[in-house]
Structure formats: C-alpha cells, structure tokens
Amino acid sequence: MLNARIKLRHLQAFLEVARHRSFVRAAERLAITQPGMSKTIRELEEILGAGLFERTPQGVALTQAGLTLLRHAGPALRALEEGVGAIDDTHRGTRWLRVGALSTVESRLLPEALRRWHAEGAPHGEVGVNVVTGPSAFLLSRLRRGELDLVVGRMTEAREIHDLAFEHLYYERLLLVVRSNHPLAGVDPLPAEVLAAYPWVLPPPQTTLRQQVDSFCVRHALQLPSRLLETLSLPLSRGYTLVSDAIWVAPEEAVTDALARGELDELSLALERQGGSVGLCRNASLQPSLALEAFCETLREVATGDGGITPRL
Numbered sequence: 150m151l152n153a154r155i156k157l158r159h160l161q162a163f164l165e166v167a168r169h170r171s172f173v174r175a176a177e178r179l180a181i182t183q184p185g186m187s188k189t190i191r192e193l194e195e196i197l198g199a200g201l202f203e204r205t206p207q208g209v210a211l212t213q214a215g216l217t218l219l220r221h222a223g224p225a226l227r228a229l230e231e232g233v234g235a236i237d238d239t240h241r242g243t244r245w246l247r248v249g250a251l252s253t254v255e256s257r258l259l260p261e262a263l264r265r266w267h268a269e270g271a272p273h274g275e276v277g278v279n280v281v282t283g284p285s286a287f288l289l290s291r292l293r294r295g296e297l298d299l300v301v302g303r304m305t306e307a308r309e310i311h312d313l314a315f316e317h318l319y320y321e322r323l324l325l326v327v328r329s330n331h332p333l334a335g336v337d338p339l340p341a342e343v344l345a346a347y348p349w350v351l352p353p354p355q356t357t358l359r360q361q362v363d364s365f366c367v368r369h370a371l372q373l374p375s376r377l378l379e380t381l382s383l384p385l386s387r388g389y390t391l392v393s394d395a396i397w398v399a400p401e402e403a404v405t406d407a408l409a410r411g412e413l414d415e416l417s418l419a420l421e422r423q424g425g426s427v428g429l430c431r432n433a434s435l436q437p438s439l440a441l442e443a444f445c446e447t448l449r450e451v452a453t454g455d456g457g458i459t460p461r462l
Contacts, residue, residue, distance in 0.1 A: 159193040170208040227295025249288030251302025253400040262451045276440045300430040314433040318452040322424035325416040337417035341369035348376035350386045351398040
C-alpha cells in the first residue's frame with residue numbers, strides 16, 4: 150500500500166528534478182522556490198528512508214534508489230494524467246498518441262504510417278498523434294518516464310534501451326552520399342583516406358548513429374576533418390549536401406528517393422553492410438491502449454511493404 154505521507158507534490162517534484170538534473174530548473178518548472186523544492190525532496194527521502202539524488206559537477210544525479218523510484222513513479226503519474234485526460238477527451242471526442250521519432254524513420258516509414266492512419270480513420274474514436282523528434286537517449290528517457298507511448302527508429306545500440314521492450318521491424322544502413330557531379334561520385338574503388346579532404350555532415354556525438362561513424366573511422370584509420378556539420382535535421386543535411394562538396398552520413402530511408410532521381414549519389418565505399426535494427430520501443434510497465442496497439446500494427450504493415458515502404462527485413 151502506498152505510504153499515505155507521500156503526496157502528489159512529492160512525486161511531481163521528484164520527476165522534475167530527475168528530468169532536469171537541477172533543483173533550480175525543476176523549481177522554475179513547477180513555479181516554486183528552490184528552498185521549497187529542496188524541502189519537498191528532503192521530505193520524500195525521509196519518508197522513503199533513502200537518498201534519491203547526489204550532487205555531481207554537472208548538477209545532480211539519481212542514486213540507485215532514485216533510479217528505482219523513477220522506473221515506477223513516471224509511468225504511474227503518466228497513467229494518472231491519462232485518466233484525467235480521458236475525462237476531458239470524452240467531452241471533446243479526441244485522444245492522443247505520443248510518439249517519439251528518430252531521424253531514421255522521419256522520411257518514409259512514419260509519414261506513410263500516419264497517412265494510412267488518417268486515411269483509414271483512427272480506430273476506437275478520434276485519436277490524434279503528437280510526434281516528438283530528437284536523439285535516442287532523449288526520447289527513450291521520456292518513454293521510460295511515461296511521457297511518450299512509443300519510440301520508433303533505429304536504436305538497438307542505445308544503452309538506454311535495456312529495460313524497455315523493443316520490437317524489430319527491419320534493418321537499415323547508413324550511407325555515404327554526395328551531390329551528383331561530386332568529385333568522388335562514381336569513383337570505384339574509393340580509398341578511405343580521400344574522404345578527409347571534404348566536409349562531412351553527420352549525426353552529433355553521443356548518438357547511436359554517430360557510434361557507427363566512429364567505428365567506420367577506426368576500421369579505416371580515418372580521422373574526421375575539421376569541417377563538420379553535426380545535426381539530426383534531415384532538411385538541413387540534404388540542403389547543405391546539394392549545394393556543397395560535403396559527404397553526408399545519411400539514413401538510407403532519407404535519401405532513397407533522391408538517389409533514384411539522380412540528385413544524390415552513394416559513394417562506393419560502404420559505411421556499414423547490414424545496418425542497424427529499426428523498430429518499435431515501448432514501456433512494458435505501461436498498459437498499452439487499443440489505439441496504440443492499432444498504430445503499432447499500422448507501422449508493422451508499412452514496414453513489411455504492405456502498400457508502403459519495402460525495407461530490408
């Protein structure tokens with residue numbers, strides 16, 4: 150049974166400090182003073198008989214007890230919010246799915262799934278879809294806290310996935326692509342060392358996609374040039390690549406159409422052979438709604454090429 154001394158304000162304060170890794174920012178988020186925030190956390194720690202945070206040079210970090218509480222408190226509050234929201238949705242006739250999308254599915258898989266979802270009419274009533282983009286670590290942490298219902302994309306290399314439920318859909322490669330008429334287009338064999346003479350467009354550090362780039366560089370004893378554009382923005386990456394001599398480390402899905410039209414060329418030197426696993430990640434501690442199950446099934450249908458994309462399985 151839940152200790153009657155634990156109040157909703159205690160859990161809200163705990164989740165905000167865990168989210169922002171800062172008492173100051175958490176206090177601002179909840180519109181209370183920093184001493185008030187510190188007192189609330191101290192009360193919760195006294196009730197639980199365990200420290201939840203420890204101070205570090207970067208701010209505050211969760212203790213093991215804090216990590217355990219986070220794993221359960223986030224989904225619990227999320228379920229409560231859903232219950233309150235469902236009452237309001239009954240009057241407005243609208244519900245929402247919160248989906249986290251990695252850049253690897255922004256161009257084809259997710260747009261096609263959303264098109265089909267809306268064209269066929271969302272089952273179980275009117276259901277809107279709110280899509281949040283960003284790095285895998287950011288999205289998976291929100292999924293773990295119950296702030297997202299689903300994360301879609303290539304993420305099997307992510308450390309943050311270990312306690313979440315991942316379902317494989319297909320494999321997708323990262324490609325080295327350049328604009329048509331680029332000096333390296335059509336060069337085969339292509340020595341790895343010549344790549345350092347050109348600007349690169351690549352995922353930021355601390356992302357699962359960047360890990361593959363780093364592995365490629367180690368295999369070929371290649372040092373990245375100083376002229377780098379680090380971004381997860383597909384429109385920016387594509388636009389810069391088309392007007393420059395840059396080499397773009399691109400998700401295959403994002404450049405398939407441009408390669409077919411001849412706007413971009415894939416370099417003959419492969420960055421990786423099979424690619425990474427693209428799939429669905431859910432928080433197993435949360436009971437999925439019927440709408441979420443139906444949306445996941447739509448994603449599966451599109452992923453297997455049933456009227457949608459035809460990826461590498």
